[in-house]
Amino acid sequence: MVTIDDLKDYASRLMFDMDSEGYERTLKEFETVEKHMALIGEIDGIEEIEPMTFPYEIYHASLRSDEAMDCLSVEDVLANSKEVENNQVKVPKVVDR
Amino acid sequence: MKTIMELRADLDNKKVTSEELFKEANKKAHEYQDEYNSFVTIIDEYKKNESDSLINGIPYSLKDNISTKGILTTSSSNILKDYIPVYDATVYKKLKNAGAVLVGKTVLDELAMGGTGTTANTGIVKNPWDKTRQIGGSSAGSAASVALGITPFSIASDTGDSIRKPAAFGGVVGFKPTYGRISRYGLFAFASSLDHVGCLTRCVEDCAIVTDILKGKDERDMTSLPDDGVKYHDMLKNDIKGKKLFYIKEITDKELYKDASEETKKVLDKFKETIDKCKELGFIVEEVSIDEKLLKAIYPSYMTISCAEATSNNSNLTGIIFGPRGEGNTINDIMFDARTKGFSELIKRRFILGSYILLKENQERLFKNAQRLRRIIVNKMNDLFKEYDAMILPTSGGVAPKFDSDIDRMSDRYLILENHMAIGNFGGYPSITIPNGFVDDMPIGINITGPQFMDGEVLNIAYKIEEHLGFKGLGKE
Amino acid sequence: MYKLTIGLEVHCEVKTNSKNFSSARNEYSDNPNTNVDTVDIGLPGILPVVNKEAFRKSLKMALALNCKTPDVVMFDRKNYYYPDLPKGYQITQMEKPVGVDGYVMINVDDKDIKVGIHDIHLEEDTASMEHNDGYSLIDYNRAGVPLLETVTTPSIHSANEAIAFLEILKGIFLYTDVSEARTELGQMRVDVNVNIRDEFDNNLTPRVEMKNINSFNNVKLAIESEEKRQIDLIEQGRANEVVQETRRFDEEKLETLSMRSKVDAVDYKYYIEPNIPPIKIDDEWINAIKKEIPMLQYDRINIYINEYGLSRYDATVIVKEKSISDYFEETIKLGCNPKSSANWVTGMILGYINKNELKIDDIYLTPKMLVELIEMVDKGEISSKQSKQVFTKCLEEGMEPKKIVKKLGLTQITDDKVIRDIVVKVLDEHPDLIIDHKKGKNTFDFFVGQVMKATRGQANPGITANIIREEIDKR
Incomplete structure (x- = not known):
């Protein structure tokens, strides 16, 4: 079963943290969801159903023709970034993963 | 407050100018802001394009999760509290081209992930009919903006019931067309496979007018549908005699809610009265039974799918290219800080759940089973739609909840009655909520959902029922 | 292991x-x-x-x-x-x-x-x-x-x-x-x-x-x-x-x-x-896309080795670039001997385009011209040495090899009678050297040299040597 430490690990992999009550509440929600999902898992023959991503089969999607079009200006690309240098977004030094 | 067509007539007869309409809307927006908190941004400058569309010169509001170039768009979250988009959503572009006049950007539940209108970073949205009550969400400000008579229509998004629920609680009309009918380009994604753009209006006719303008293929959205070549506005008055509706016994049968509140019982009685009225109109209405186990699985599956998609869709919110920059010495620290400060706890809990659902070891049991359940429900509905033209159901088991009420949508009592509208998102069905009168002086709604691509037919059915019920143009002003 | x-x-x-x-x-x-x-x-x-x-x-x-x-x-x-x-x-x-x-x-x-x-x-x-x-x-x-x-x-x-x-x-x-x-x-x-x-x-x-x-x-x-x-x-x-x-x-x-x-x-x-x-x-x-895929290196190498008799080394050099390989294959289609073509492509042509940083499609010499050039050598119309001169001129001046041969007057003399007349004349002028030759002294090369001098190098060397031998034997 999932523990508070697991939740903290999930949160940190999602790049955030919260206070301990938050994790307690999350744990309760997990239990509810697991309980409900367990019932779904018991539905007869569910494992044979193809999981559904799209609301219906989409036949009409067309691919884009390969034409380069005008896109954002450099100013627009950088408009919302808080730190910019040499027309690039500036961040603390990134070390190799 | 008038409908689009009434305002159209006034404008065409020169009884009023578009600018006057805008100024009046702007004034009301400011007047009501402290009391109801409908808006994140109120536009004070009158700006419009020329057009000969039916909405030319008509004021409207736009949910604050729809991208508007040069206008703050926050999704009611601190993580985007200073974000000014550099591009227009396709719907916003179409509205501008049609000559509609933007009055303001409306408050939503943070990142559209909520159904109460209480989780925006700028505070709660109040119900115009009773300030001690919620308006519902996530399109809370949009519903309030229409219910308060500030704008005759508002454009919003619907992932579970985010247009159709607040429409019911606000006594207005809320419509989301078939998935893909309206482009999602520029709608801040919550759960892409369930997200729809739609509208809130004072009457069904206005929904048809607005949808006629917004629909169509968008080269920016691969899931957008090719134009169906019809005007829904022209279909509203079609004869509905002999059309077949169904409702689901397991949702509407009062016998199944023995210990329910008086309020719920009244809502269900009202629903049955409306069914009788539908029969008077010439509809064939039948009761259909669906395995309760499946119905109870709708909300958990909805939560599972939507949280999973949401955690991925919102991974772009790191404060690097846009949004408030976090503090810290390393790249990870600044992302971490931005996200820790930027999201409320509720959002974080949903993201954690969503990421857990997507973990390799959980996908089969959680994510894929939820997607399988989705298919079971959609198959079932598609089968029913072979026989019936639409499904009709109450939008909720009660009136708009009080702010202090503690409704757990996962509890047995509410599990089905409060959450069935997600069916419309599972199958991408056209689905509309219209007012169904009052219970305890608060408006309630009914929902009509039809087969995929039959948007005009659903609007036609809703129009006829609205006409017969006589609650057109409801509103509190 | x-x-x-x-x-x-x-x-x-x-x-x-x-x-x-x-x-x-x-x-x-x-x-x-x-x-x-x-x-x-x-x-x-x-x-x-x-x-x-x-x-x-x-x-x-x-x-x-x-x-x-x-x-x-x-x-x-x-x-x-x-x-x-x-x-x-x-x-x-x-x-x-x-x-x-x-x-x-x-x-x-x-x-x-x-x-x-x-x-x-x-x-x-x-x-x-x-x-x-x-x-x-x-x-x-x-x-x-x-x-x-x-x-x-x-x-x-x-x-x-x-x-x-x-x-x-x-x-x-x-x-x-x-x-x-x-x-x-x-x-x-x-x-x-x-x-x-x-x-x-x-x-x-x-x-x-x-x-x-x-x-x-x-x-x-x-x-x-x-x-x-x-x-x-x-x-x-x-x-x-x-x-x-x-x-x-x-x-x-x-x-x-x-x-x-x-x-x-x-x-x-x-x-x-x-x-x-x-x-x-x-x-x-899928079928339309398949049609667009050319024969690839591995298969080309095998054909070059097994059908054309090239070495793996040469085959590999030729297929390195598709345009070069296509050029080579074009010459084969025009009836060229694969080995001669390979020698030219891997030698003179690659040398030239590498030195000048060119693509093979950019040079004036088309596969057809290369085939003609090789044929002139094979037929003895020009010497192998001359062909290299023609090649260089062709690329420098942007002129077809045949025209260059004509312009430079490089065509070899292969007419038996023309060469024989010159040989007879040379031998008549040097009777003493014929005697030396018969005594076993090497004066043969001198005669060849004189014939070449008289024809400004255009006499076909093979034919010339044969005729000199025949004419000496007659005396």
Whole structure:
């Protein structure tokens, strides 16, 4: 079963943290969801159903023709970034993963 | 407050100018802001394009999760509290081209992930009919903006019931067309496979007018549908005699809610009265039974799918290219800080759940089973739609909840009655909520959902029922 | 026995006008952030739209690698946080990529080897970063550039095989025009997985991954150093110290260094990209694409060796570039002797275009002209030495070889009577030397020289020698 430490690990992999009550509440929600999902898992023959991503089969999607079009200006690309240098977004030094 | 067509007539007869309409809307927006908190941004400058569309010169509001170039768009979250988009959503572009006049950007539940209108970073949205009550969400400000008579229509998004629920609680009309009918380009994604753009209006006719303008293929959205070549506005008055509706016994049968509140019982009685009225109109209405186990699985599956998609869709919110920059010495620290400060706890809990659902070891049991359940429900509905033209159901088991009420949508009592509208998102069905009168002086709604691509037919059915019920143009002003 | 086992993951940028999921220009050497669309920086509300050409080229590559192509192709999201990935996920293909289960034939030390292709999938490149003292700068021009990842099965067993595979793969990219595959520009990047097995294919060490190696030579060095490291540890009884991890190849120290271990492994939470509907692939489309794939290097080499009698070395040199190989084949079609053509192509022509940094299609000498030039030599109309002069003049002056021969008056004299008259005249003038000749003294070359002098070198040397011999014998 999932523990508070697991939740903290999930949160940190999602790049955030919260206070301990938050994790307690999350744990309760997990239990509810697991309980409900367990019932779904018991539905007869569910494992044979193809999981559904799209609301219906989409036949009409067309691919884009390969034409380069005008896109954002450099100013627009950088408009919302808080730190910019040499027309690039500036961040603390990134070390190799 | 008038409908689009009434305002159209006034404008065409020169009884009023578009600018006057805008100024009046702007004034009301400011007047009501402290009391109801409908808006994140109120536009004070009158700006419009020329057009000969039916909405030319008509004021409207736009949910604050729809991208508007040069206008703050926050999704009611601190993580985007200073974000000014550099591009227009396709719907916003179409509205501008049609000559509609933007009055303001409306408050939503943070990142559209909520159904109460209480989780925006700028505070709660109040119900115009009773300030001690919620308006519902996530399109809370949009519903309030229409219910308060500030704008005759508002454009919003619907992932579970985010247009159709607040429409019911606000006594207005809320419509989301078939998935893909309206482009999602520029709608801040919550759960892409369930997200729809739609509208809130004072009457069904206005929904048809607005949808006629917004629909169509968008080269920016691969899931957008090719134009169906019809005007829904022209279909509203079609004869509905002999059309077949169904409702689901397991949702509407009062016998199944023995210990329910008086309020719920009244809502269900009202629903049955409306069914009788539908029969008077010439509809064939039948009761259909669906395995309760499946119905109870709708909300958990909805939560599972939507949280999973949401955690991925919102991974772009790191404060690097846009949004408030976090503090810290390393790249990870600044992302971490931005996200820790930027999201409320509720959002974080949903993201954690969503990421857990997507973990390799959980996908089969959680994510894929939820997607399988989705298919079971959609198959079932598609089968029913072979026989019936639409499904009709109450939008909720009660009136708009009080702010202090503690409704757990996962509890047995509410599990089905409060959450069935997600069916419309599972199958991408056209689905509309219209007012169904009052219970305890608060408006309630009914929902009509039809087969995929039959948007005009659903609007036609809703129009006829609205006409017969006589609650057109409801509103509190 | 230690069996080195290698799997490769090769990323290669696809040559298109626009990016994979947006209409921004696919050209990242421009000024920073000038080829960026809303989609490429993951602004809220954006949706990907698949580039048809990138998609078509991926299918082409899949077919060229003998892969099975599915009826329906889907895209998936790979979720992780990194500053070069603006959306927080990369759109890639996991469940239904453009190709699976293919193979490529390579030849190493005259042995044919089949390298398995696990799959090939279309994805998007990340932003590029410039690292400075204390900070980094991000340029999004590269973000969203179409990227094809080719994943081999662990069917490679030496550094040389790995390089041979990479060369062949690069050749396929070039022959099919899917990519320019320029490693020096980072267009082609290689991840290498290495472990050691015993003769029964049991793993003696776990798989170690080395990421983002940007030259084939470094791939070779990385494999060799990792092979040595793993075998050394096995022999010291420390095989358990080899852990499943990602290592980085240090070009200066010539060794691999640990980056992160399995414990830190990221669960990428793959799931189907909900904004890209499944793309149906019909037979008609596949057949049309198949027709566009030319014969590839491996098959050409085999034909050149087996049917044309070329050496493997020459064959390999010729197929290195498709345009050269096509040029060569054109001459064969025109009836040229393959060996003569190969000599010209690998010798004079390659020498000339390499020296002048030209493409073979840019030079004046067409395959037809080369064939004519070779025929003139074969028929004895000009000497082999003269043909080289003609070749140079032809390229310098942009004039057909035949015209040059005429202009320079290079045509050989092969008419028996004309030569015989001159020979008789020369012999008549030097009766004493004929006597010397008959006494065994070598004066033959003198006579040849005199004939050549009289004809300004145009007399066919073979015919001339024969006639001199005949005329001396008569006296």
